[in-house]
Amino acid sequence: MDRQIEILAPAGSYESMRAAMNAGCDAVYIGGNSFGARAYANNLEEEALLRAIDETHIRDKKLYLTVNTLIKEQERIEKLYNYLIRFYLQGLDAVIVQDVGVMHFIHHNFPKLPIHASTQTTLTMAQGANLLKETGVTRLVTARELSLKEIRLIRDNTDMEIETFVHGALCYCYSGQCLMSSIIGGRSGNRGRCAQPCRMPYRFHSGDRMISSRKEPYLLSPKDINTVALIPELVEAGIDSFKIEGRMKRPEYAAGVTAVYRKYLDYYLTYGNDKFNNLIHSREYETDMKELMDLYNRGGFSQGYGKEYHGKKMMSMTRPNHSGVYVGEITGTQGKQVVINLKEAINAQDILEIRNTEEEAVYEFTVKDPHEKEGKLITNVGMKHSKIRIGDRVYRTKNNNLLTRITADYIEKDTKLGIQGILRARLGKELALTLTYKDITITAYHEIVQAAIKQPMTKEKLSAPLEKLGDTLYRLDELEIEADENIFIPVAWLNEIRRNGVQSLQDAITGGHRRNLPSQLKKDKAIKGYNLSNEYDMKDSLSNTNNITKNNQTAKENGDKTFGICVCVQRMDQFQTVITYPEVDEVHGDYDTLSNHEIITMARTTINAGKKFYLVLPHICRALVYEKLKKDIVSFIEENDKIDFIVKNFEEISLLQTLMKEYKINTDIKLNYNLYIFNKDAKEFYWDKGLYQYTAPVELNYMELMNLGVRDCDLLVYGYLPLMISAQCLYESTKGCEKCKAGQRVEDYLVDRLDKKFYVQTHCLGCYNTIYNGQCLSLLKQSEEIYNLKPRNLRLDFTFESIEEVQSVLKTFIDVYYHGSKTYPDLSDYTTGHFKRGVE
Incomplete structure (x- = not known):
């Protein structure tokens, strides 16, 4: 088979990088000292990373730098350009990025630098991935939850490279959608500081009854994946890069796992499927798999989601490490x-x-x-x-x-690169050493060769110093000597010409990867930051004018206290309560928990009342629900073309924009907070795609929100925050699947070691679970700060609340924010989330 499949190895340190390269990887991914999703790995300082870039190129391999965290506005202005510029000039092969603002920033300031969309972007279909192409994205790292069929579907619908995790740890939550570590302890997975709460023990309760087993307390801990046996199917699915997880693990792990995948991938590509099948049914395969188990496993391995949607056999519920x-x-x-x-x-x-x-x-x-x-x-x-x-x-x-053995084979014994040399030592001419590596040839020169007075040089004396390549990356496989007979050359000359020649060869190899400095105009703009405030304020003003109803006149008269109220509901009885409040400007109905009939009824009633209706689309939009969602949206639009939408992923953006063109409608699309507007570049990214309405991220504190500017944003001030969105099902892995509890008042919940509750909700259409914080967010007492922020709307999310609770909460917020009341209910059971503390 002629296809070139990349083996991409983790490098949590320089030693791990070398070990993985010696074991046969084609590329490594590695973090610097900033902006990486493994803040606690032994990441490289700047000078070491510059050397690493050169060494990978000398070894004919590639290095990808992880810049895969969300970056706050001030960090973008002060740090990002200066952090990347030297790596860019050195010849960095690509950056792995989560934040669309960072994608936009890098593409604008470093246009020749390829961008790989991190698995943290939660890409599940080509339709979503293709939205990123104009921003310099050349490769997508698929969501780990995708089946091989879904990956094949992506391959058929995009020309971008596809990278997929093939070995190592699995998160319980879709990568990029997890707030659990962030909310529990302030260590955000979106900022590279995940505390791994999924590896902690929990109890699963239904009401007062525990329905999980005490013998299996690690309910959120998946097994590591091992897909060696699936290599033929991974190749046939169209995957270009096999990614091994493990930047937090030791060099022996990086080398050992890489060596196994190198062996089996090469065997399949060389000998085909039949011989590969024979190999994986042999004792040799059993030995290799046992060695992978020895390196690291959690309760054995699973093959991940490639051929299995979810299930208990993918979980390691008795032991998390x-x-x-x-x-x-x-x-x-x-x-x-x-x-x-x-x-x-x-x-x-x-x-x-x-x-x-x-x-x-x-x-x-x-x-x-x-x-x-x-x-x-x-x-x-x-x-x-x-x-x-x-x-x-x-x-x-x-x-x-x-x-x-791994240490001896891959860590202590470096793989040397074979080079060829020609030494020319002609009397009366400059001493010359020509070195060749692959198609690169250089010649180094020294002093004029002199005649020998006593003992002329032999070929053995000439070659010995040249073969001493020591701790360089090279070995001299072949040396040709063209020398006159009666000459003398000092050994010091030979040592010096060898050193100069090797350095020149190395410079020639790495020089082909160097880049020029981007234009000064772009540099100045990057360092100063984009001045988008006027542009956004104009849009904000227009939107707010249209958005705020006459019933909000009291707030309008207070000047700075002008904003609308939007309320999200999951049930019809909640809607029937909310719609009676004249202060409510927008109603958001949840597609996942409402029937089509209820959605159409809600939309008609809301729009007839002079308010806006937004349909909240699912957290995850995979191929299995995409067509149904498309069909339903068309029916909703045909029923009422004034329906607007809140999107939670790139696939939904693509779907809606396609339908808008097809049906020639102009519907509003608002971004949910899980699309992470952390900086103004993220706003510009979406602005360029015709998207002007956002929801402020929930991981920024007051000062960071002020720095970002949220006049074009809804601001969540009340609600149970979804902490995890998982393709796994807690019901299936404990008491058995019960299709389906979506939309009911939650009686089922997880309890952690500190007896904190986390509510569980199922979504059977898209087949995923949502785990909510058991402590509800409330910014009721933060009204003065929020007046200063001047958001477009206050947003209240109702999930499990009864009618009485909806009435009480909504009335209290209206009294405080619209009528200046200082009377607050007991808020001891509530949290202010990150509004005060923020994340690291």
Whole structure:
């Protein structure tokens, strides 16, 4: 097969980068000291990263820099340009980006730098990905939840490169849609600081009854994926780059996993499907898979979502971290010693862990003398043997022999690049050394060659200093010497011409990747920031004038206190309450929880009342719901062409803009807060696409919102925040699927170690779960700050509230924000979210 498939390896450090390259990767992805989604990895400082860019190019490989966090407005102005400029000039191959504002900024200021859309952009269809092409995006990293069929569908509908995770950790939530770590502890996954709350224990309750098992507390912890056996199908799906997860892991992991995927991918591309199938049913394959297990696994592996939509067998619910490899069982105790009946060979410095029948670790030890007798190991466990029982299982969590071998093969032993040389030493002419690597040839020169007075140089004496390439990246595979017989050349000359020649060759290799400085005009604009305020204020003013009804006249007369109120509802009874309030300017109905009949009724009633109606589209829009959503939207528009829409992903933007052209309608499209307007470049990105209405992000604090400017934004002031959007189903992995509880008052919830609740809601149309914060957001007491922000609208989201709660909340907000009331209900059970604290 002629296709070139890239193996893309993680590099959490310089050592990991080298190890992965020695193991056969084609490219590495790595973080610098800013703006990367693994803030706690051993990321490279600037000088080290510049060297890394050169080294990857010398080795004929590529380096992609992660700039895949959301960037606040002030960071964009002060830091982003200066952070990237030296890497750009050095020849950085691409940047991996989540923030559309960063995409816009980079494409404008560094137009020759390819951009890869991070998996954090939650791209699920080509329709969404193609929206990013005009912004310099050349590759999309697919959402990890996609099936092979969905990836094939993307391949058929875009010419962008496709990159997909093939090995390593899975998030429980769609990447880019998780606020759990952010809200719980202020460490945002969107800012590279995820605290991994999905690896913590939870209990799942229905009312007062716990419906999850105490033996399986890690309800949100997926197994790592291993897709070696799926390599033929991954290739046939049209994937261009096989991405290995693991920038937080050790160099041995990066090298070991890379080597396995290199071996099996090359085997398939060379020998085809039949021989590949024979290989993966061999003992050799079993050994290789066991070594991957030794490197890292969580309760074994799954094959991810490629052929499985979701399910309990994809989860590691008894243990959230490295499970190791089963090696034996306790068969007896003798005083302070235990007897282990071994199923696998063990070695000195292996770490073994004994686990009870509840899969709890009761004892861990390092093997000192792996002295086996008839397949048994007797080891001293001191006084702790009282916790150990016959029948307890023993796992190896560190395979020392494997790590030693990987270290020797890929870390300590660098792969050298073969070069060819010609030394010309002609009497009376300059000493010349020509070096060639692939199609690159250079010649270095030195002093005039002199005649020998005593001992003329032999070819052996001439070649010996030239072959001493030491700690360089090269080895001299071939050296031709063209020399006169009666000459003398000092060894110092030979050493110097060798050093100069190697450096010149290296400069020639890396020089082909260098770029020129972008124009000064662009640089000045980047550093100063875009002055978009007048442009946006004009649009804000127009929108607010149209948006605020006569019933808001009291607020209008207060000048700065002018904004509308928009309310999102999930049920018909909530709507029937909300529509009676004259102060409400917009009603947002949730597509996921309402029937088509209810949506049409809501829209008609709202529009007839002189208010705007927005249909809130699903969090996730994959191929399986895209066609139904398209059909439904067409029917809604045909019924009432004044319906507007709130979108939560790029696929929905593309769908609506296509339908607007097809049906020649002019509907408003408003962006939900999960599309992350963190900076003014993000606004300009959407502005260029004809999108002018936004919802302010929920991870910015008051000062950051002020710095961004939210006059063109709705601002969420009340609601239960969705913390996770997951393709997994808590019902299916515990008590069994119950199609479907969407739209009902939530009686089912998770409870964490601190007894905090998180409500669970299912969406069976798109087959995903939403996990909500159990503590409701309320900015009731922050009215003065919000008056200063001057948002377009206040937004209140009702999810599980009863009619009485809707009435109480809405009346209180109207009293405080419109009539200046200072009487507040008890807010001890509420949170102000990030309005005060923000995220790192």
